[in-house]
Amino acid sequence: MRLRFCCFLAVLIFALSAAGQDNSAKSQIAFSRAQHLRHGINASEWFAQSASDYSASRTSRYTDDADIALMAKLGFDNVRLSIDATPLEQFPLSKEGLSADFVGRLDHAVDAMLAAGMAVQIDVHPESTYKTQVRTTSEGAERFVMLWRKLAAHYATRDPEKVFFEVMNEPEVSDPYRWSGIQASAAAAIREAAPKNTIIATGPNYSSIADLLTQQPLPDGNVIYTFHFYEPHEFTHQGAGWGVPWWSYTHGIPYPATDSSMQEVLQQVPDAANRYALEHYWLDHWDARRIRLQIDAAAAWGHEHNVPLICNEFGAYRRVTAPASRMAWIHDVRTALEADGIGWTMWDYRGSFGVVFKEDGQSAKVDPAVVEALGLKK
Numbered sequence: 001m002r003l004r005f006c007c008f009l010a011v012l013i014f015a016l017s018a019a020g021q022d023n024s025a026k027s028q029i030a031f032s033r034a035q036h037l038r039h040g041i042n043a044s045e046w047f048a049q050s051a052s053d054y055s056a057s058r059t060s061r062y063t064d065d066a067d068i069a070l071m072a073k074l075g076f077d078n079v080r081l082s083i084d085a086t087p088l089e090q091f092p093l094s095k096e097g098l099s100a101d102f103v104g105r106l107d108h109a110v111d112a113m114l115a116a117g118m119a120v121q122i123d124v125h126p127e128s129t130y131k132t133q134v135r136t137t138s139e140g141a142e143r144f145v146m147l148w149r150k151l152a153a154h155y156a157t158r159d160p161e162k163v164f165f166e167v168m169n170e171p172e173v174s175d176p177y178r179w180s181g182i183q184a185s186a187a188a189a190i191r192e193a194a195p196k197n198t199i200i201a202t203g204p205n206y207s208s209i210a211d212l213l214t215q216q217p218l219p220d221g222n223v224i225y226t227f228h229f230y231e232p233h234e235f236t237h238q239g240a241g242w243g244v245p246w247w248s249y250t251h252g253i254p255y256p257a258t259d260s261s262m263q264e265v266l267q268q269v270p271d272a273a274n275r276y277a278l279e280h281y282w283l284d285h286w287d288a289r290r291i292r293l294q295i296d297a298a299a300a301w302g303h304e305h306n307v308p309l310i311c312n313e314f315g316a317y318r319r320v321t322a323p324a325s326r327m328a329w330i331h332d333v334r335t336a337l338e339a340d341g342i343g344w345t346m347w348d349y350r351g352s353f354g355v356v357f358k359e360d361g362q363s364a365k366v367d368p369a370v371v372e373a374l375g376l377k378k
Helices: 002-036 056-062 065-074 100-115 128-136 138-155 176-193 245-249 259-266 272-283 288-305 323-339 368-373
Strands: 039-047 078-083 119-124 163-166 198-202 223-229 309-314 343-346
Touching: 002 198, 002 223, 039 056, 039 065, 039 100, 039 309, 056 100, 065 100, 078 100, 100 119, 119 138, 128 138, 138 163, 138 176, 176 198, 223 288, 245 272, 259 272, 288 309, 288 323, 309 323, 323 343, 323 368
Parallel strands: 039 078, 039 343, 078 119, 119 163, 163 198, 198 223, 223 309, 309 343
Antiparallel strands: none
8 A cells, every 4th residue: 555655646746747847848938939029019999999890891991901011110029919809709600600701800910910020919808898797707707718719729820939819908807816717717728729829818907017916827837927007097098088087187297297297287187086196196206216116026926936927008198198208108118128028019009009190091100209219110
């Protein structure tokens, strides 16, 4: 009996050691492939965030092959392609169980990006109703996992060095344990369908650094972990009509702030409690050092768990933000990420945080100041 137990124990130790070595090898793959995600751009509001219209006529006008070529020319080495979950499931379906028309147009975009030498983050980017179903029901979570099994199988035929699978954009699941379980199930489905591709995982809620720190790495070693950075929101979302209601009142908030520069800005907010909240923007001393300290916390988590990181969203709303302040913030975030060896993907290409100005069906006009702040080609 003792001999049998010793043999069993030896086999178990060997199996665990082999699994550890295998995971270590997979981790090295993830670190290596993270080098394809150093300087990226988000192709937003194209195949996601436009629930009213995903028709071929709109998607062909919104971003086209010339835009993809321009992304590569500007020096972006990867594109995060946001994809709404709902149109992926609309009839008529292909044999794979995905919308044949919608996926056909996605294929064209992915293949054009790969042909231009850029990597692609396949980002499942659902709207709120879909996320609510995933967050609150077993059926919604199962539907999401099944969708990933189909989508991963479809794109597993592309170059696994350059095609990455991001589990979900900003899952809005407040319970970190529930999100951890959902993400693990989705990652397992992806890995079953696409054994060679690298997965991108995230924290719960809105994928902030604080959310990332609640997570333990997945048992799969071939994973890159992402976070989003829009701190402080009082600056990056000034004038925005979503999120905290009083943001829509504000404009011209400077970065970095000084006492004298903020006195006039505070008068834009009519409610005393909201003015008090805005006042903390400069009391908290948001500057390059503060940003670096925040990002250092994410880097420390990555080092602790020996996993690669990227920040695949950061940006500042441009409608009412002073250009000089916006460029200073973009520069400080970008350089802080690079100092910690973290790749980045700016939000976004042609939207309200964009690097270009563009009307549907027309040629894009590059904002050279953003390109310079990103340290890219002019």
